Amino acid sequence: MVRKLTTLNFNSFFAGIGGFDLAFENQGFEPSFQCELNTFCQEVLQKHWKNVPLHGDISNLDAMDIPKAAVWCGGFPCQDLSVARGSKGRQGLRGSNSGLFYPFFDLIASHTPDAVIIENVVGLLSSHNGQDFRIILEKLTSIGYAVAWRVVNSRFFGAPQSRPRVFICAFKGNPLKAFSTLFETELGVKPNNLRRAFLDVSECKKSKAKVAQVAYCLAATSGRHTGTDWSRTYVSYPDAVRRLTPSECEGIQGFPKDWTLLNNEKASDSDTERYHALGNAVSVPVVEWIARRLKKEIIERKEPVTSQDMVSCLLKSHASILQKHREQNHLNLVLDPTDKEHKLKWMSGGIAFDDKCIDFKATDYPERVIPSKLIDVIDKSTELNEKYFISSNAAEGILRRVRSQNRSLFGPLYDALVIMAQGKEAA
Known part of the structure; x- marks a missing residue:
């Protein structure tokens, strides 16, 4: 049965462990509905929102079972879009995971909420020579939405990890609202010494743990260490190294401690x-x-405003960030997704409405950067479970891989790995 619409409520799709839900709730929105297939994530959602209706598979979700809401949000699966697939290639929207955008779109079309917020990996912009993103713009604009997008990095918004992601704001019939949701009117000051954040040392005086200022992007892995992954974030001690704990990962993503720890x-x-x-x-x-x-x-x-007036209006309201932009008709940009010579290269920010589209090189930071430090979410305990610490064999493996690829490591991490490897040799 369709429920009555309230001004500030939202429906969450591909809800995961409730990142969208927590963020929107913190800003005064009320959750009305959640959709998530993964059993573990469902349990986390039910832990925090016992009274919110929860559906599993979006593929068999009936539009009539979804309550009305002003905002819909979610990030459809990224596995088929991520450049991390490497030699496996990217299936894009043709894949069984990322292709779930299509049933999501059908549900959006049946309800047409005021606004839709979508998050995904930056690879969405380049998947299938840019055609997958063009399809998303074409689909959403075809049902009356103005669709703005922007690539942002979590490290500038109060989360201590380098995590670039593309966010899409589709606002029904109003390009000014869509654009203003993602873009401020003034450019911020570009942060400097960005690489230093991965090199500068922060130390916990109590535990002697040392970390960089910013973590590498968290990946959806088991957390096991094999000695082959040098590019993840480790916590270093004078003669030991460990991986991040789940609670620390929660802090890095902006969740309260033990958010994902189930009861009993x-x-x-x-x-x-x-x-x-x-x-x-x-x-x-x-x-x-x-x-x-x-x-x-x-x-x-x-x-x-109409699509004809969109560009001129945005040039007035956001002149400083649109000094250099490109205008095009995204409906005419249909290319062969397998053609390696002709590619549609979307820039990191833009907006599409009807047949009008502008894009530009957007900053990945807000006008006022929100500072954060990795050390602030690191466990200060001196008695952590030994399972989080890597073995001397893993230490040797990391050093071997780093040297073979002529890479450099965070200073305290390298020093600790060397001591561990030498200790093994001495034994």
Whole structure:
């Protein structure tokens, strides 16, 4: 049965462990419905939102079973879009995972909520020579939405990890609201010494743990260490090295401690599922930033403009960020997705409405950067479970791989790995 619409409620799809839900709720929105297939994630959602209706598979979700809501949000699966697939190639929207965009779109078309917020990997912009993203723009604009997008990095929004993601805001019939949700009117000051954040040392005086200022992007892995992965974030001690704990990963993504720890369950029993779910989650601080701006756009009256007037209006309201932009008709950009010579290269920010489209090189940071440090979410305990510490064999493996690829490591990490490897040789 369709429920009555309230001004600030939202439906969450591909909800995962509730990153969108927590962020929107923190900004005064009320959750009305959740859809998530993964059993572990379902249990996490039910832990925090016992009274919110929860559906499993979006493929068999009937539009009539979804309550009305002003906002829909979600990040359809990225596995078929991610450049991390390497030699396996990217299936894009043709894949069984990322292809779930299509049933999601059909549900959007049946309800046409005021706004839709979507998150995905940056690879969405280039998948199938840019054609997958063109399809998304074409689909959403065909049902009356103005569709803005922007690539942002979590490290500038209060989450201490480098996590670039593309966010899409589709606003029904109003390009000014869509654009203003993702873009401020003024450019911020570009942060400097970005690489230093991976090299500068922060130390916990109590435990002697040392980490960089910013973590590498969390990935949806089991958390196991094999000695082949040098590019993940480790916590270093004078003569030991460990991986991040699930609770620390929660902090990095902006969740409260033990958010994914289920009731009456030993932490060790769910570590793999927690690592995987957290690697797939959205960064809560980024979504909060967007939800705060979206709330303002929903509440404030802003007269819609036609697609013909969109560019001129945006050039007036956002002149500083649109100094250099490209105008095109995205409906005419149909290319062979397998043609290696002719590619559609989408820039990191833009908006499409009807047949009009502009894109430009957008900054991945807000006007005012929100600072954060990795050390602030690192466990200060001196008695952590030994399972989180890597073995001397793994230390040797990491060093061997780093040297063979002529890479460099975070200083304290390298020093600790060398001491561990030497200790093994001495033994």
